[in-house]
Amino acid sequence: MPDMPRCTLRTLGALMLVAVSSGAQPAPPPTVTFSSHVFLSPKGDTIHAELGALIVPERRANPSSRRITLRFVRFRSTAAAPGAPIVYLAGGPGASGIRAAAGPRFPLFMALRELGDVIALDQRGVGQSATMAxxxxxxxxxxxxxxxxxxxxxxxxxxxxxxxxxxxxxxVDVDGYTTRESADDIDDLRRALGVSQVALWGISYGSHLGLAVLKYHGASVSRAVFAGIEGLEQTVxxxxxxxxxxxxxxxxxxxxxxxxxxxxxxxxxxxxxxxxxxxxxxxxxxxxxxxxxxxxxxxxxxxxxxxxxxxxxxxxxxxxxxxxxxxxxxxxxxxxxxxxxxxxxxxxxxxxxxxxxxxxxxxxxxxxxxxxxxxxxxxxxxxxxxxxxxxxxxRPSIDLGTGFRAPLRSSVPTLFISGTLDGRTSPTEAAEVRAGFSRGRALTVENGGHNIFEADPRVAEAVVTFLRGGTPVDRIEMAPPRFFVPR
Incomplete structure (x- = not known):
């Protein structure tokens, strides 16, 4: 929790007393709307999907905040009894989850439908959820x-x-563009879908966002898979x-x-x-x-x-x-x-x-x-x-504070995937994050890089296995890179 001035804490305490004494009820779930959507695969094949729209506050602490629309594509499960919806969290920050589904990770999006609905989300301020020019x-x-x-x-x-x-x-309320607000967006999406839990699948900054969801809404997550891990204190x-x-x-x-x-x-x-x-x-x-x-x-x-x-x-x-x-x-x-x-x-x-x-x-x-x-x-x-x-x-007012960056402890089953040749996010720092997970599991990809989900079919298999509830391999070895040497 970010540090607050004492006057703010007193005000918050008074509001809490009013809420308790008045028997305040939890806010109703936000509404989500769907329309039929024809999604194009990388090969140009058409996939019948749904385009969803979720309206959320731009900044929840601001009572007069404008409302912004988050859009996502939902691929319906092929399972007879689907499990928790799987939400893809793109990296960046600033990458589009919807565009990612149309790229080299498309086969994994389709494979995960065996387990539950798969959701490609454009996070607030990104792609089809853009809110500022x-x-x-x-x-x-x-x-x-x-x-x-x-x-x-x-x-x-x-x-x-x-x-x-x-x-x-x-x-634009610029102070609304924080990972904490995005984490609340994920939980609002879960509530709007009417499900008790979602599974998370994220990479790079998407792992950072996923870890924030676990920190603030851990009971709402069934399982998680993260690659290219960026801990809550590891932005730099x-x-x-x-x-x-x-x-x-x-x-x-x-x-x-x-x-x-x-x-x-x-x-x-x-x-x-x-x-x-x-x-x-x-x-x-x-x-x-x-x-x-x-x-x-x-x-x-x-x-x-x-x-x-x-x-x-x-x-x-x-x-x-x-x-x-x-x-x-x-x-x-x-x-x-x-x-x-x-x-x-x-x-x-x-x-x-x-x-x-x-x-x-x-x-x-x-x-x-x-x-x-x-x-x-x-x-x-x-x-x-x-x-x-x-x-x-x-911008001091936007900083999420030491509480946000403090080490995370979680019992949510989580798979941490790291490549030994990832020059963006180090396996060493992934191990530091994993140490706080009582049910964390590591998958090390020898000679693998940052964009690991599509790098080797065995990685995709491990993702599906883990989200199904199984035990994936803990090591995959890829061939080392061949260095370019001009003739």
């Missing part, structure tokens, strides 16, 4: 100046502050764990004769390039998306570290990192010009939900100190999760 800061980034960490942090904080002002003026990842990933990558390089000869010590090469860029920013030229002419931008190490952070979620991206640094070491910065300028040219635009959710989940002081200390020598510094912790404290 994208915002472009009124003062654009100055791309003519060296793009260092300090410059990017300063601009991003000012730009998001401007966008918060614009959204508020448009009638530890740089030392990224370094540990590259130790593992180095072992794979050393085991590959061709890669070892081509790349040698990858960490040493990375540090050399980063030091070079920090001392003398490199000018790169490319044409931004939708632009008619190229621009030239001077970049320091931080934008490159951000780019690498976006590449290392899965083995396929990790396998290209050594070749990229070898090219940069040879002075071929055109290799990163397009991706970097494409990303940097869009940094003035914000979508609301992704940024606000991370700011709200926040970071406690002790972890912030630890992250800063590890970032001093970390290969990617603190770039992996940009713009957090860089936006921490920008």
């Amino acid at each position: 994208p915002c472009t800061a009124r003062t654009p980034a100055d791309l003519s100046q060296p793009l260092t960490r300090a410059a990017l942090v300063s601009f991003t904080r000012a730009a998001l502050t401007d966008c918060i002002t614009q959204w508020t003026a448009a009638g 990842k530890r740089p030392a764990l990224t370094d540990s990933l590259f130790v593992r990558v180095q072992r794979l390089i050393d085991a590959d004769t061709t890669a070892r000869a081509a790349y040698g010590d990858i960490a040493a090469t990375m540090r050399r390039i980063h030091a070079r860029l920090d001392s003398a920013p490199q000018r790169v030229t490319a044409t931004p998306p939708a632009a008619s002419a190229p621009i030239t931008v001077p970049i320091g190490a931080f934008p490159l570290q951000m780019l690498i952070g976006s590449m290392i979620a899965d083995p396929v991206g990790i396998a290209r990192v050594p070749a990229l640094y070898a090219a940069l070491d040879a002075g071929r910065f055109e290799m990163v010009a397009g991706p970097l300028i494409g990303a940097l040219s869009g940094m003035s635009t914000f979508f609301g939900m992704p940024e606000l959710m991370d700011v709200a989940s926040g970071i406690d002081g002790a972890r912030l100190v630890r992250v800063a200390r590890e970032a001093e020598r970390g290969l990617l510094g603190d770039a992996l999760n940009f713009p957090m912790p860089h936006l921490a404290g920008i």
Whole structure:
């Protein structure tokens, strides 16, 4: 529970006494409406489904809050006696559950219908549940100046502050875009469906949301499966764990004769390039998306570290990192010009939900100190999760507080799936979360990455087995990545 001023606690206590003395009843369940929906599979096949709409408050603590509509697709169960509905929680934050169902996870959505109805939810502020227009800061980034960490942090904080002002003026209650509100949305969905429990299936930020549901509505969850685990205190990842990933990558390089000869010590090469860029920013030229002419931008190490952070979620991206640094070491910065300028040219635009959710989940002081200390020598510094912790404290009223981030204890049967080559969410931190689960179970995927559900059919089988109530395997071994070596 977030820390509250004493006057707020007194007011809350008085309201509780009034509620008890007046015999107040629980709020009636929210209503949900359905319409027939034709869903297209990745291969273009049509699946008969239902499009649901659930109306919830934008911020439950605000009595005058506007109502927002959450939309989802429901795939009806093929079972004769369906179990609890299975709710898919997409990652990001900001990814669409409905779009995910139309992608490579589609077969797993269909397979889970054997157990119960399967629901692909667009969380508040996302996709078909969008509630605010994208915002472009009124003062654009100055791309003519060296793009260092300090410059990017300063601009991003000012730009998001401007966008918060614009959204508020448009009638958006920005303090309603928190993981706690989304967790309450899941329970409101359960109540609207008229069921006592739901099962949860989430990945990355979706695991973070799922853990919040377990924290605040644990009795309403029958079972849960999470992959790419992000604990309630793990919005900001530890740089030392990224370094540990590259130790593992180095072992794979050393085991590959061709890669070892081509790349040698990858960490040493990375540090050399980063030091070079920090001392003398490199000018790169490319044409931004939708632009008619190229621009030239001077970049320091931080934008490159951000780019690498976006590449290392899965083995396929990790396998290209050594070749990229070898090219940069040879002075071929055109290799990163397009991706970097494409990303940097869009940094003035914000979508609301992704940024606000991370700011709200926040970071406690002790972890912030630890992250800063590890970032001093970390290969990617603190770039992996940009713009957090860089936006921490920008909106104090939205922070969910230390109570939200405190360790979770749960007896809900939960499967934790981790890939040993997941560069976004570390198996080490997944194990820390799992320690609080009396009925938690681990599945380790050797050489697996972040987007693990579709990476190997055995992972999907384990998900179905566990949600059925069975005991899945605890280890799956995939082939190591093949490093790209130019001829």
